[in-house]
Amino acid sequence: MTLTSTEIAEFVGAEHVGPEAMVTGVDALDSAGPDDLAFCIYDDPAYLRASDAGVVLCPPGLEPADDRTLVPTADPKLDFVKAANEFFVERPAETQVHPTAVVEEGATIGERTRIGPQVHVKDCVEVGDDCTVRAGAVLGSEGFGFAREPAGRLHRQIHQGRVIIEDDVEIGPNTSIDRAVFDETVVERGAKLSGQVHLAHQARIGRETTVAYGSGFAGGSAVGERATIHPHVSVATDVTVGDGAEVGMNAGVLSDVPDDTTVVGTPARPIQDQ
Numbered sequence: 001m002t003l004t005s006t007e008i009a010e011f012v013g014a015e016h017v018g019p020e021a022m023v024t025g026v027d028a029l030d031s032a033g034p035d036d037l038a039f040c041i042y043d044d045p046a047y048l049r050a051s052d053a054g055v056v057l058c059p060p061g062l063e064p065a066d067d068r069t070l071v072p073t074a075d076p077k078l079d080f081v082k083a084a085n086e087f088f089v090e091r092p093a094e095t096q097v098h099p100t101a102v103v104e105e106g107a108t109i110g111e112r113t114r115i116g117p118q119v120h121v122k123d124c125v126e127v128g129d130d131c132t133v134r135a136g137a138v139l140g141s142e143g144f145g146f147a148r149e150p151a152g153r154l155h156r157q158i159h160q161g162r163v164i165i166e167d168d169v170e171i172g173p174n175t176s177i178d179r180a181v182f183d184e185t186v187v188e189r190g191a192k193l194s195g196q197v198h199l200a201h202q203a204r205i206g207r208e209t210t211v212a213y214g215s216g217f218a219g220g221s222a223v224g225e226r227a228t229i230h231p232h233v234s235v236a237t238d239v240t241v242g243d244g245a246e247v248g249m250n251a252g253v254l255s256d257v258p259d260d261t262t263v264v265g266t267p268a269r270p271i272q273d274q
Contacts, residue, residue: 005055012079018069021054039080124179128167136174143178143201
């Protein structure tokens, strides 16, 4: 792909500053060459002067240096990611299932979805369109549910529910998502899960929520839309994290978190209360 600075500016809804330039790839600001598109989030023009990038998405108000071609935009990183995905990332035209993956009969895989190496998709799972399931993930295994006799013996709880992965979801490597007991375990549209995340039976992750590595969600827990879950968070059984909430690293969430609230610590509390 060869792209001009005018085409980049038009794509992000801006105007370029400096001479017309052409790029054929993307790279970081400090390692980009004359044929690369990069982005700069700093107001200090020294970062631009130190870069060899051919075209730079940057904050408004920066003066071009040495005939540098700039595309000023309010959110350089976001616009860079959008442009990179649009012009320089190859998307699958059809669903791809790695030869080492196991997709059981009865499972449903949507269009243009990628199933990575050593993934296991059980028969109770429905995966939507444009999803990515990375290496080693297990979808639809029986959940961790038991009934205990007074004497102590444990009896496994039946699990006959489903796992629903909606469209445009990403599931990181070695993540496990358990099937529900009678209902559904759900990851909603646009949510992104990192590696080694665990969702127990009937857990729900809301639309466009991000979950960082090593986090775990007990049975019946729910996270709302556009929430941010940092690494190694634990959410207790039947606890709800609200829309737009943020949960800090290593937090133990033992009670509900209101919408648009940041909590940290164990037990997790609003950050202004710490």
